[in-house]
Amino acid sequence: MSFKIAIIGAGSVGFTKKLFTDILCVPEFKDIEFALTDLSEHNLQMIKAILDRIVEANGLPTRVTATTDRRKALEGARYIISCVRVGGLEAYADDIRIPLKYGIDQCVGDTICAGGILYGQRNIPVILDFCKDIREVADTNAKFLNYANPMAMNTWAAIEYGKVDTVGLCHGVQHGAEQIGEVLGAKSPRELDYVCSGINHQTWFIDLRLNGRKIGKDELVAAFEAHPVYSQQEKLRIDVLKRFGVYSTESNGHLSEYLPWYRKRPDEIMRWIDMSDWIHGETGGYLRYSTETRNWFETEYPQFLEAASKPIDVAKRSNEHASHILEALETNRVYRGHFNVKNNGVIANLPQDAIIESPGFVDRFGINMAAGITLPEACAATCMSSINVQRMSVHAAISGDIDLLKLAVLHDPLVGAVSTPEEVWQMVDEMVVAQAAWLPQYAHAVPAAKERLSKSVVKTREWAGAARRNVRSIDELRAEKAALKQTG
Template identity: 25%
Template sequence: MANVTKIVFIGAGSAAFGLSLFQDLFSSAELAGSTLTLVDTNPDALARMAALADVLNRRGNAGLVIETATDRKAALEGAGFVLCAVAVDRNRLWKLDFEVPRKHGVRHTLGENGGPGGLFFTLRTLPLIVDIVRDVEAICPDALFINLSNPESRIVLGLSRCTGVRALGLCHGIFLARWFVCQILGMPEKEVDVWGAGLNHFQWLTAIRERATGRDLYPLLREREKAHDPAFTPLTRRLFHAFGLWVTCSDDHVGEYLPYGWEGGEHGFDFENDERGRVILKDLMDGVIDGSKPIPDDWTGPSWGERAVAVIEGMLHNRKRFIESGIVVNHGVVPGLPDELAVEVPLVADAAGVHPVALGRLPDGVLKLLSVQAGVQQMAVEAALRGSRELALQALLIDPVITSTDAAVAILDELWEANRPYIRPCL
């Protein structure tokens, strides 16, 4: 593989993902001479991110060539890596995903990756991403497709069912779990290594170790957790007590997969704060672009927890780069889960590709808990790939978050209608 490449970022108007990617790209010297092509259907958002990329590229002396495109097919020509962070009418439909089930008596947490919300995120998002990946397959079939869109496990599983493109999902959830663990341990995150296996947002830490010495920190965690504030991430801690391992990545995400997940909080995503934050971030970006505001210090160094650039560097320079966590098709990496399921495990990236790291068999109770969700995800993906209302109802009825057949039918009627423009067969 050549030492320069073309990186195409689809959904580059996404300010949050875009900024994290820029932090990693423009604080690295390893991709100098490569091309970054930013793609978005929103010309205003695209122009803002391109202008910011230009400022940070020059500030970091990173040496990338920056291009923009609104036509993804033209952009994909010659790509070595394709990153994707897309969503369909994100906040409006996500609010419905959360509010409609509650109206019909379903208690749930986020409505994004599990439960009825997870189903409808899959039904509307997977067809769009399948279209993108089929363009990749036709135009740059050797490229690595890196998915950053939720629901990660279902998208990677769906892509494996209908395309031959190499696909990888990336999520910073394992680092969020490390943050929670370190609050209890009273240790800085940089001093702690964590290893995990399972499903996205439902990964179990098989090891927690002191980075400098390799010391097992699980005994210390168990001891200090006893005296820690009981209001701190209570659902995760109840699972820790019951199953013996810490689960990623937070109460609201883990709770999406469990009938009692609402016990960790059922307030949903904070849309108002998210929208306020986006306004503030865009204002700051505009100030950095026109020079009226200084570049924040944290914009000029590596991001917290995003690993796409590390994957690209490892593959481009054959560095055998260790990646703490990624979503790939199982193929036996997590024994006891279906081979075709998308699992989240550590990886090594080099010129030969992305190689999952097997951490051995998970405890039986953990495996059985994961197996429940495995079936739900498989059924939801099948419903999305076939655009099938009948399979969507079955996916709801096997989901442990659903506790009423009447509620399932009512939710399906209402949310299917809201998502109808985006649901279509892919097979």
């Protein structure tokens, strides 16, 4: 087979390499073209050198091109994969820093909450530019695979306003299933069968079967509480499991942002999180991790390039959805996964226009969702809170209506539990002014926002959060890596 895949944001080096090697694990895909595009010429050349090394080491006819000209990369592409982070770590730092001044302590802040909503405002105009290019220069039947957060908002904008065939992809379901399989003692992933449904990062394992035997709440709670690691790292998720009766896909730290009951009081936060790794609830944990990863990659690049000389190991193909979807569409080998699409009746008790994440099957006819799912009422209620915020956020991003943006932030569950309306109004003004370079739709609103900020009487504070860690240096990372290697 011969077709073209364009990867936007290919400078996300580690993730691009994973997608690339996954796709080349499909025997029929050896003779395809990968067109890489990114704003950073430096990052593009680094990832191209790695992928070229993989192609050479494996004796493949695969073609790899790299350009900062996005339209050129998209010309004739059958599949377009987006891994972009609009505003980079500079804007992301403001997503964490500014809300902290108003008492809002986020672990990730890239899907919902104050940081996630502003991240969506930066992403959506760019997503619509992608869609315009896809409609104009890509293959007539091109499919857009979005990996970028905020997943639901980006996918919503691409489908509703970009008018492009889009699916949102995430790995939260797979990671949650791996945990469940481990605590239940499954010897192989095939022993665990499940239905997981909801919205991205608030998806729920509503049916679990181990070797055909249905697993109930009490058995799952006991299994998690008996696990020596997860019992400490996933305290919040276990508490939600006890109260809701079903396990959530999302990590302990990320889940704490969506449910206002666990993260609104600074003196309570430490009770529910774990500091063994950023993902379990650390303040600004993903920002720290992302910063360290970027610094580590820049310093250790020669080692990454050397590792690319090894043969592709098909047995190590990851469970990221992209390669499996492409394989199913092109070869008709059926793939079952969990996909982010417009609801349209898939989940009976969520709105039709919402972007849901739910099971589906892929073959040469496309992505076919399993319809008629009803979520437990508590799960649906939690999802609805986020859906309403997502809808307002998308509409604000499209219209440039700063008042609607403020209402969206006000209705976020954690923001509303922590901040007053006056604080929210000022916080949004401050974030829009700080991120004006990436928010063209709000250019008209920035002067008035600056004027309001100059006269504001709302008090703020400089606060690092309840559980902040400093960014580690390269030497510290090396020392920690060496210590882990010694201890096995």
